[in-house]
Amino acid sequence: MASPLTSVRSDTAPPPPVPTSRRRARRARRPGAWLGWLFAAPAVVVYAVFVLRPLLLTVQYSFYQWNGIGASTWVGLDNYRRVVTDPELYGSILNAFELIVFFSFIPVILGLLVAATIRRIAESRLAVVARTVLFLPQVIPLVSAGIIWTWLLSSRGLVNQLLDLIGLGGTTRAWLGDFDTALPAVGVIGAWVLLGLCTLLLLAGMSKIDPGQYEAARIDGAGAIREFFSITLPSLRAEISVCITLTVIAALASFDIIYISTQGGPGGSTMVPGLQIFYLAFSDRRIGAASALAVALVVLVLVVVIPIQRLAKDNTA
Amino acid sequence: MTHALRRRRAGTPGLIATALTLGSLLAVVGCSAPGGSTAASTSAAAGAATSAGSTATAASGPVDCGTDPVTMKAYFETGFPLPKDLTDEFTKQYPNVTWDIREDQFAVITQNAARTLADSPPDLIRLPQLSSLAADGLLKDLDGYAASFGWDAWPESQLSQLRVAEDGTRGSGPLLAMGLNFSMTGVFYNKELAAKAGITAAPTTLAELDADLQKAKDAGIVPIAQFNGGATGGLAFPLQDLMAVYGSPTDINDWIFGKSGATIDTPANQQAAQHLKKWIDAGFFADDINAMDYATMMSRFTGGESLFMFNGDWESGNLDKQMPGNVGFFLTPPVESGGAQAAMSAPLTYGIAAGAEHADCAAFFLNWVATNQTARDIGVTVGGSHPMGPADAYMPTVEAGSVTAQTLEAGAKVGQDNGAMDFIANANGSIYAKSWTPQLQSLVAGQQTPEGLLTSVQADYVADQGN
Numbered sequence: 001m002a003s004p005l006t007s008v009r010s011d012t013a014p015p016p017p018v019p020t021s022r023r024r025a026r027r028a029r030r031p032g033a034w035l036g037w038l039f040a041a042p043a044v045v046v047y048a049v050f051v052l053r054p055l056l057l058t059v060q061y062s063f064y065q066w067n068g069i070g071a072s073t074w075v076g077l078d079n080y081r082r083v084v085t086d087p088e089l090y091g092s093i094l095n096a097f098e099l100i101v102f103f104s105f106i107p108v109i110l111g112l113l114v115a116a117t118i119r120r121i122a123e124s125r126l127a128v129v130a131r132t133v134l135f136l137p138q139v140i141p142l143v144s145a146g147i148i149w150t151w152l153l154s155s156r157g158l159v160n161q162l163l164d165l166i167g168l169g170g171t172t173r174a175w176l177g178d179f180d181t182a183l184p185a186v187g188v189i190g191a192w193v194l195l196g197l198c199t200l201l202l203l204a205g206m207s208k209i210d211p212g213q214y215e216a217a218r219i220d221g222a223g224a225i226r227e228f229f230s231i232t233l234p235s236l237r238a239e240i241s242v243c244i245t246l247t248v249i250a251a252l253a254s255f256d257i258i259y260i261s262t263q264g265g266p267g268g269s270t271m272v273p274g275l276q277i278f279y280l281a282f283s284d285r286r287i288g289a290a291s292a293l294a295v296a297l298v299v300l301v302l303v304v305v306i307p308i309q310r311l312a313k314d315n316t317a
Numbered sequence: 318m319t320h321a322l323r324r325r326r327a328g329t330p331g332l333i334a335t336a337l338t339l340g341s342l343l344a345v346v347g348c349s350a351p352g353g354s355t356a357a358s359t360s361a362a363a364g365a366a367t368s369a370g371s372t373a374t375a376a377s378g379p380v381d382c383g384t385d386p387v388t389m390k391a392y393f394e395t396g397f398p399l400p401k402d403l404t405d406e407f408t409k410q411y412p413n414v415t416w417d418i419r420e421d422q423f424a425v426i427t428q429n430a431a432r433t434l435a436d437s438p439p440d441l442i443r444l445p446q447l448s449s450l451a452a453d454g455l456l457k458d459l460d461g462y463a464a465s466f467g468w469d470a471w472p473e474s475q476l477s478q479l480r481v482a483e484d485g486t487r488g489s490g491p492l493l494a495m496g497l498n499f500s501m502t503g504v505f506y507n508k509e510l511a512a513k514a515g516i517t518a519a520p521t522t523l524a525e526l527d528a529d530l531q532k533a534k535d536a537g538i539v540p541i542a543q544f545n546g547g548a549t550g551g552l553a554f555p556l557q558d559l560m561a562v563y564g565s566p567t568d569i570n571d572w573i574f575g576k577s578g579a580t581i582d583t584p585a586n587q588q589a590a591q592h593l594k595k596w597i598d599a600g601f602f603a604d605d606i607n608a609m610d611y612a613t614m615m616s617r618f619t620g621g622e623s624l625f626m627f628n629g630d631w632e633s634g635n636l637d638k639q640m641p642g643n644v645g646f647f648l649t650p651p652v653e654s655g656g657a658q659a660a661m662s663a664p665l666t667y668g669i670a671a672g673a674e675h676a677d678c679a680a681f682f683l684n685w686v687a688t689n690q691t692a693r694d695i696g697v698t699v700g701g702s703h704p705m706g707p708a709d710a711y712m713p714t715v716e717a718g719s720v721t722a723q724t725l726e727a728g729a730k731v732g733q734d735n736g737a738m739d740f741i742a743n744a745n746g747s748i749y750a751k752s753w754t755p756q757l758q759s760l761v762a763g764q765q766t767p768e769g770l771l772t773s774v775q776a777d778y779v780a781d782q783g784n
Contacts, residue, residue, distance in 0.1 A: 061351055069431050069453045072352045155605035177546055177608025179762045263547035266607040266758035267765075282428035284747040284781075285449065287351070 055298075062291035068281070072288070079292030088268070089293055092276040093300065095183060096252045099272065102187025103194055103251035108243050110191075111198030112236075116228055118199070119206050131203070135196040142193065146260030149189045150176060153261075176262050182270045189257050194250060198243045205239035206232060241312030245305050252301050273297045380465055382678035387414045389675055389682070392433060392442040395420045397631070399497060399665070399700040400443070406691055407682055414678065424548070427746070431455060438670030440679040444494050447666070448575065449746045451481040451493055457669040459492040462680040468492075468687075471707050474732070475499060478574075478663055478739050487574035487739075495683040496664020498702040501728050501737075502554055502629040503648045503660055505636065505720070510538050510624045511645070519647035521654045523562055523592075530601045533624045541596075542603040542623035544614040545761060550742075550754035551614065552593065552606070552761070554627035554661070557741050558649035559589035561659035566738040572778075573739045581741070581778065582771040590760075590767030597761055607758050629661070630724035633701030637719045646723040648730065659736030662728070663743070664705065697721065703728045745781050752777040 037044075062079050066072035083089050114134065118127045137145060152158045153175040160172040175185040213231050222230065255274035258264065264271040264279070273293055280290035393400045404416045419439075421429065427445035434442065434455035450456055463469050468476065475496065482490030504526075506519070511529075514536040520526040533540040544551035560569055564585030571579040596602065603609065603623065618626045619639045636644045648658045669679045686692045687706035694713045696704040701721055704710070715722045731737055742749035752774045759765035765773070 057351075064351055066351050067431075067449075067453070068352065069435050069455070070352060072350045074350065154608060155603075174605030174608035177605055179759075179764060265547050265754065266762060267755040279747075279750060283750050285431065 058291045058294050060291075061287050062295050064288045066287045067285040068287045069285075075288065079288045080296065082289060083293050083296045088271075089276060089289075091268070092271040092273050093296075095270065096254065096272045098183060099187055099190065099251040099254060100248055102184065103190040103254070104244055104247035106187075106191040107194040107198040107247055108240060110195055111202050111243065112233070112240075114195070114199045115202040115206055116232060118203060120224070131200065134199050137193045138196050138200075142256040143260050145189065145193055146257045149192075150261050153185055177266055179266055179269050182262055182266060186258055186261055186270050189261060190250065190254065193257070194247050198247065201239050201243055202236055205236045209235045237312055241308060244308055248304055248308065249301055252304065253297065273300075380462060380677045381681045382411055382414050382675070384413055387675055387678055389414060389416050389441060389678060390437075390439045390673075391416055391418045392426065392439045393418055393420050394423050394426060394443045396422070397700075399696070400667075402695050402699050403497065403686055403692060404682075406695060407685060410685075410689075410691075414682075434670045434672075438672035438674075440669060440673045440675045441682065442668055442670060444666045444668045446743050446746050447479065447493060447668075448481050448485045448487055450668075452485055455671055456493040457671050457673060457676055459495060459669065459680065462684070463492050466680070466684040468495075468684070471687075471705070472732075474735070474737055475664060475705055479666065486576055488570070488576075494664075494666045494668035495687075496705045497667055497683075497686055498696045498700050498704045499662055499664045499728075499737075500629050500631050500702045501660045501662040501724065501731060502558070502627065503646055503724070503727055504558075505618065505626045505628055505632070506645050506647070507618070507621060507624055507640070508643050508645055510621065514538055514624065519645060520650050522650050523652050526650055530596065530625070531599070534600060539603050539617075539623040540601040541625045541627070542609065542614055542617040543606055543627055544609045544611045545602075545606040545754075545757060546608045546610050548750045548754055549611065550749070550757035551609075551611065551627070552602075552757040553740070553742055553749070553753050555596070555649075556589060556593050556757070557661055557738065558627065558659075559592050560586050560741075561736065561738060562649055562651055563588040563592070566659040566736050569738050569741065573741060573744045575744070575782070580775055582775040586771055587768055590770055594760060594767045602761075607761050630702045630721075630728070631665075631700065633719075633721040633724045634699055635701070637701075637716075637721055642718065644720045646720050646727060648727050657734040657736060658730055659734065659738055660727070660731045661740050662731055662737035663739050665700070665702070697725070744778060747781060748774070748778060 063074060063076060064072040065075045065078070114130070118130055121127045154160075155172070155174040155177075159175065163169065163172050173181065175181045209231065214227055217227050217231060253274055254272050255278070258270055258272055258275055259278070262270045264275050274297070277290045277294050277297070280286050280293065284290075389404075391400075391404065401418065404418065408414055408416065423443070423445070426443055430442065430445055431450060431453065433439065434450065435453070444450070444456075447456075459468075463476075476492060477488050479492055479494040479496070480490045481487050481493050510533070511517075514529070514533045516529050516532055520529050530540045541555075543555065557569070564583060568579070568583065568585075569581075572581050603617070609617075614626065614628075615632070617623050619636070630646075633646075648660055651658055667683065669676050673679060686696065687704060688710070690711050693704045693706070693711055696702065697713045697715060698721070701724065703725060704712075712725075715725065742753055756765055756770045756773050760767065760770050
């Protein structure tokens with residue numbers, strides 16, 4: 001299979017005119033390169049059919065008014081205009097940005113503290129237990145996590161019982177059913193889920209740091225805090241950027257936790273773009289508007305995430 | 318030149334990826350506007366099926382399931398044993414018919430119905446809101462069957478909610494669905510808790526109900542634990558009951574059915590919304606209703622944690638089993654004793670897909686549900702609601718004093734008073750999740766006024782009609 005392909009390639013390829021490019025050209029002509037693509041072909045085809053095609057179709061649908069069944073009408077950029085003018089639609093985007101605080105900042109900052117602590121007690125059994133317990137949320141399906149937290153945060157749930165116990169009975173409420181607390185409550189669930197992932201990533205990063213550096217610092221008289229800011233933090237730039245990227249995407253594209261715990265309620269106070277897209281497409285049957293919001297969400301995620309990546313790269317360079 | 322060549326060669330593998338991407342891009346751009354051609358063929362097929370069905374039923378003798386083996390494709394709602402019990406009994410009586418049943422939650426059916434009807438048309442499907450499906454020609458016109466089975470001789474109020482005219486208004490036009498029975502809502506109460514609160518009889522006026530709610534609260538009992546969380550605003554139940562107390566059920570139906578010029582924002586409905594707000598402010602509802610779902614409401618009521626519950630007779634059989642002898646039922650009382658009473662009362666809607674393979678057999682089944690004695694028994698004892706059918710049809714006897722007996726009696730009263738209304742959440746496909754629910758949750762939180770609630774819902778209703 002590889003040889004006919006190679007021969008076709010060598011027939012059509014002109015000879016390299018200048019010596020400087022010869023090595024590179026030869027590498028491209030090596031049969032291995034073709035073979036590699038042959039192995040990748042099934043994945044490429046699957047990716048094209050199940051990822052690229054839906055993506056492009058979504059872009060196409062976003063220019064139409066369509067109920068998913070009947071005839072569609074070309075409406076140009078009308079659906080996008082609605083995304084930026086309809087408070088119901090851009091409101092959900094604002095909620096998603098508020099969730100970044102819980103899904104991203106808290107897990108990364110707490111994760112750093114926890115990982116630094118675990119590293120210091122690395123030899124003890126406690127470290128293993130802590131790592132396992134913290135990573136557990138990653139293993140549990142988000143839907144189960146959502147259901148468990150719905151019980152914990154209900155008016156008679158464990159959270160309120162604990163508050164009662166320590167004499168804060170006045171603050172108890174149905175956390176997920178209250179306009180002021182529903183979004184932060186959903187955020188807490190997200191923070192709980194993502195803390196383990198960040199901790200583990202950062203812990204892995206810390207294990208790569210040369211122990212000699214810490215030794216040198218200690219000889220110079222540095223304490224734990226000085227060590228953390230002068231050695232640990234700067235060495236973890238790449239890991240932190242991965243954590244922030246993953247958690248920011250999780251916040252902006254959140255769906256499952258919110259669908260299970262509040263379904264966007266009460267009164268739309270926990271509505272996020274992911275859920276809004278779902279309602280637009282399946283309840284309202286406005287496929288065009290749903291697609292436009294979906295495209296806007298993709299662009300938004302890229303706009304937020306690409307600078308984070310750039311920043312991390314510039315600093316390490 | 319060198320540079321260009323080098324780039325070209327180095328990019329060869331990338332070229333393949335680009336070509337693939339471009340290929341799929343072209344495949345997309347090459348095709349026409351979404352839904353255009355499919356829709357044309359679907360509605361053409363629907364039209365053909367409809368006329369074929371109608372003429373077949375009118376001309377070619379009896380409509381039944383024949384004697385050859387038939388596998389009926391059905392799509393039912395999870396959590397309700399009634400349809401499954403009926404199909405089991407039907408197979409007992411007609412052994413050549415077997416059932417291939419898919420079950421989902423009602424919310425999921427709502428989201429799937431259109432695509433399911435278009436892509437893999439079932440013979441029998443539990444239907445959500447009708448008019449949006451009717452517009453796309455996805456449902457079989459049942460008028461031909463109605464004529465051959467004599468459904469048109471039944472009380473018209475049973476079927477009118479299932480008719481959708483060409484302009485999308487309901488109440489007239491072709492019959493597009495049938496009911497397995499018709500359900501009705503009212504107020505259930507826990508007899509033991511009522512006695513504890515010093516309540517000796519069901520209230521006969523709205524003022525008495527107000528007083529009973531206060532008595533319960535004074536006795537330290539949660540008067541009502543109504544679900545109102547997530548995407549399902551359960552306060553729509555008491556609100557609509559109050560609307561019927563202050564105004565006319567006909568006006569409410571006109572609005573739900575999409576009659577031109579109908580509005581929900583009327584002075585009578587404002588009084589109803591204000592009354593509901595009064596109940597909220599008085600603390601008659603559990604303080605966590607905005608986080609409460611239907612299942613939690615049921616478990617609180619059956620667990621003896623709240624006195625009243627606004628709910629439907631579909632729970633009668635269940636409550637008779639779980640709290641035998643301890644539950645009473647009454648319709649929301651009128652302002653003045655003896656006044657007319659109304660209730661949300663709608664057929665448990667089932668339809669046949671326009672492209673269904675065994676439409677005749679499905680229609681025969683629907684007729685059997687309404688007319689067969691065993692089927693009517695199942696309808697009452699399992700479904701807890703009144704069966705469809707002629708006014709003088711066989712009625713199973715139910716145990717005196719049971720909730721089921723009380724709800725059936727209340728159903729007769731609503732029939733006499735001509736007070737059946739569809740559910741205000743059924744006005745269009747999105748009004749419940751996107752309008753009533755968030756507005757009612759806002760009302761509980763004090764972020765919306767009763768007047769503002771109705772104005773907002775009306776605005777959403779008008780906007781949806783424009784779409």
